Amino acid sequence: MWAWLILLVMIGLGWHVAAIHHWVPAVPWNGAAAWHALWSPLPFSVPRPPGTLGRIPGRHSSLRGVMLPSHHVPIAWGAIGWGVGLGLGGLWVLIGTLAWLYHTPASVRNGQTWRDWMLWRWPMIVLGTLTHQPSWVTEAFHRYHRTWTAGGNSTGIDPTWQTVAHVLDAGLARSLGDAIWMTGPDGGPVRRIQIVADGGGVHPAWSHGFDAEMMQAWMQWATQWAEIALHHAGVPGSWTVSDEGVVHRGRDPQHGPSQQVVSGDLPSPASRTTQDGLSDTTRWGAQGLTWQDLRSAAPNPLPLLTTPLPADRVQEVVQVLAHLGFPDVEAIGGQRGLTVDVAKIRPPAALAKRILAESATLAGQLGHGNLPLRMTYVDGEPGVIAVERPRPDRQFVDLVTALARTDPDDRQKIQRMAVPICLGVTPNGRVVWSDITTWPHCLIGGSTNSGKTTVISSMLTSITITMSPSDLRITVVDPKAGSSFPWIYHMPHVDAVLLDPEDVVALVAQWADEQETRYKQFAKLKVPDLITARQRGILSLPYRLLVIDEYKDLKDHLDKETLKEFERNIGRLGQKARGAGFYLWIATQHPLANIISSPLKANLPTRIALLTSSTSDSQVILDRPGAETLLGKGDALFLPADATEPIRIQAPIVSQESLWTYIIEAWKNQQNT
Numbered sequence: 187m188w189a190w191l192i193l194l195v196m197i198g199l200g201w202h203v204a205a206i207h208h209w210v211p212a213v214p215w216n217g218a219a220a221w222h223a224l225w226s227p228l229p230f231s232v233p234r235p236p237g238t239l240g241r242i243p244g245r246h247s248s249l250r251g252v253m254l255p256s257h258h259v260p261i262a263w264g265a266i267g268w269g270v271g272l273g274l275g276g277l278w279v280l281i282g283t284l285a286w287l288y289h290t291p292a293s294v295r296n297g298q299t300w301r302d303w304m305l306w307r308w309p310m311i312v313l314g315t316l317t318h319q320p321s322w323v324t325e326a327f328h329r330y331h332r333t334w335t336a337g338g339n340s341t342g343i344d345p346t347w348q349t350v351a352h353v354l355d356a357g358l359a360r361s362l363g364d365a366i367w368m369t370g371p372d373g374g375p376v377r378r379i380q381i382v383a384d385g386g387g388v389h390p391a392w393s394h395g396f397d398a399e400m401m402q403a404w405m406q407w408a409t410q411w412a413e414i415a416l417h418h419a420g421v422p423g424s425w426t427v428s429d430e431g432v433v434h435r436g437r438d439p440q441h442g443p444s445q446q447v448v449s450g451d452l453p454s455p456a457s458r459t460t461q462d463g464l465s466d467t468t469r470w471g472a473q474g475l476t477w478q479d480l481r482s483a484a485p486n487p488l489p490l491l492t493t494p495l496p497a498d499r500v501q502e503v504v505q506v507l508a509h510l511g512f513p514d515v516e517a518i519g520g521q522r523g524l525t526v527d528v529a530k531i532r533p534p535a536a537l538a539k540r541i542l543a544e545s546a547t548l549a550g551q552l553g554h555g556n557l558p559l560r561m562t563y564v565d566g567e568p569g570v571i572a573v574e575r576p577r578p579d580r581q582f583v584d585l586v587t588a589l590a591r592t593d594p595d596d597r598q599k600i601q602r603m604a605v606p607i608c609l610g611v612t613p614n615g616r617v618v619w620s621d622i623t624t625w626p627h628c629l630i631g632g633s634t635n636s637g638k639t640t641v642i643s644s645m646l647t648s649i650t651i652t653m654s655p656s657d658l659r660i661t662v663v664d665p666k667a668g669s670s671f672p673w674i675y676h677m678p679h680v681d682a683v684l685l686d687p688e689d690v691v692a693l694v695a696q697w698a699d700e701q702e703t704r705y706k707q708f709a710k711l712k713v714p715d716l717i718t719a720r721q722r723g724i725l726s727l728p729y730r731l732l733v734i735d736e737y738k739d740l741k742d743h744l745d746k747e748t749l750k751e752f753e754r755n756i757g758r759l760g761q762k763a764r765g766a767g768f769y770l771w772i773a774t775q776h777p778l779a780n781i782i783s784s785p786l787k788a789n790l791p792t793r794i795a796l797l798t799s800s801t802s803d804s805q806v807i808l809d810r811p812g813a814e815t816l817l818g819k820g821d822a823l824f825l826p827a828d829a830t831e832p833i834r835i836q837a838p839i840v841s842q843e844s845l846w847t848y849i850i851e852a853w854k855n856q857q858n859t
């Protein structure tokens with residue numbers, strides 16, 4: 187604020203002195219005169235040396251046709267100078283503020299952001315536009331949206347899609363993020379296209395502090411977004427990522443036509459048809475989408491998520507068990523899942539426990555070498571054990587395929603869920619959904635590279651399809667500053683991406699207080715919780731979800747007292763948060779007792795375990811062994827708060843194709859609604 191006041195005074199002063207200098211040249215001009223000139227518009231007079239400006243008694247002069255006592259002329263010019271200076275300065279501030287209001291969502295406006303915007307980004311945008319310096323404009327937007335301060339205490343990234351959409355008319359600017367400069371698609375006046383995707387284009391100024399791996403991840407991200415956006419903008423051409431991380435695509439007049447033209451190899455949503463003739467038009471998700479829409483977007487033909495397991499594969503298990511000294515084991519049947527082959531057997535009751543303890547020997551005998559084999563009782567089939575053998579030709583599943591393959595019988599249930607989320611596919615091909623309002627908080631753990639980020643990413647993506655941005659707001663804490671959750675940053679549901687641990691602590695404290703306020707509202711409305719209030723249509727407060735990726739990083743940055751306060755506030759949120767609509771997911775690759783303390787764990791009753799490096803890590807996440815036998819890459823055990831046994835799932839991955847053909851379309855629908 188002070189900086190602006192000083193700037194205003196400087197403008198006023200400059201104008202004023204210039205006016206006097208120009209209009210009263212006959213007056214002796216010296217230091218004293220200049221000093222007087224400074225004060226002359228003020229209604230009082232300061233002592234002036236004789237013979238200087240303003241002391242010409244008894245004479246009149248014309249000021250643009252108006253006769254004034256001569257000594258009033260400089261005063262009048264001074265006043266005009268101040269008026270014009272302040273007026274122009276005020277106009278500049280007004281337009282700048284309007285631009286700031288337009289660019290920055292209400293939830294994140296505060297003084298600091300305004301100052302930052304006004305002091306150098308806004309001038310840079312205006313100057314860059316006037317002087318045709320796109321890089322200045324890009325730079326100003328780019329940095330601004332990486333460093334904005336959300337809610338007074340949260341650092342986040344503003345997608346600013348509206349701005350970009352206006353600038354580019356590219357249609358998909360929302361998902362590209364904050365800073366794009368595209369001077370026209372093919373056929374437009376300019377051939378060069380440069381995109382600096384939010385977090386994707388690694389600006390040289392950001393690069394220090396980045397290790398090579400992180401830099402590479404960001405580069406990939408940039409490339410990915412450029413590809414998606416340009417496809418949707420209908421821009422043919424090839425793309426490259428320059429050393430500075432700026433993505434170029436299209437034809438540059440200086441470099442001639444592009445060598446590679448990749449348009450046409452990208453799928454067009456409109457050209458897809460369903461392959462199985464299913465015409466389920468049940469409304470699904472908050473966007474009014476139907477299952478038919480989903481099926482149209484899914485690969486054609488829609489892959490099967492399970493097939494029957496050949497009988498000899500089950501028989502093989504029975505034979506090896508007999509060889510190991512476990513006779514009379516009955517072969518029940520089996521399924522070939524995405525990740526594992528499941529052979530179902532029923533051993534004599536007396537042998538069951540001993541067989542369960544022999545998984546390593548059985549794995550060796552069945553030729554799985556070091557690959558783990560898991561055995562578990564089958565839910566709902568007393569005495570039956572599932573032997574889950576790793577598939578050498580393991581399959582992965584894309585999110586849209588998983589959504590489209592959801593059992594028709596489950597759809598009614600999903601439609602009744604407050605915040606439905608697709609978690610993955612069981613070995614027998616069932617697509618598992620859950621309502622996060624029942625969790626209410628979740629611990630996600632697994633060793634590095636086990637697929638935590640991918641599972642979080644696909645879970646969040648599935649929510650953004652079923653929930654509208656006004657019903658669910660998401661905040662993500664990502665210490666990797668953007669490389670972990672590529673497109674999540676561009677979802678219409680995401681409020682902020684927090685990088686500073688202090689902001690996370692402040693947010694949780696704020697939630698704990700807001701929870702109490704919400705409960706007071708519920709009491710007034712005579713409803714027990716937000717879910718009921720929303721169902722009755724008497725309250726439209728959004729559900730709020732906070733996702734913390736890598737809890738250890740956060741913990742390491744907090745001092746003892748702050749950490750205590752943080753865990754105390756998580757405790758305050760505890761079970762009560764369920765009714766109030768606040769949900770928390772905490773992920774860690776260090777599932778150690780000293781990282782996930784017992785009180786914290788007690789407040790995170792829903793668990794998702796990915797591959798762990800030891801039984802004790804599995805114990806920390808699930809309170810039982812098992813996660814150490816998983817196969818990595820999204821092979822997970824999901825333990826809902828109220829369940830006794832975990833469910834094995836293969837988490838879906840969000841593929842490029844499903845982004846293009848479905849997910850981004852869903853986001854666009856959300857924008858339109």
Ligand SMILES: Nc1ncnc2c1ncn2[C@@H]1O[C@H](COP(=O)(O)OP(=O)(O)OP(=O)(O)O)[C@@H](O)[C@H]1O
Pocket residue numbers: 582583632633634635636637638639640641775819820821836837838839
């Ligand atoms: N569900 C999945 N389907 C297919 N591939 C997956 C899946 N989950 C993870 N992967 C692959 O495994 C690799 C590691 O995944 P991811 O980055 O999600 O692991 P992570 O546990 O978050 O790792 P880190 O802790 O190091 O961040 C990636 O290359 C990813 O493509």
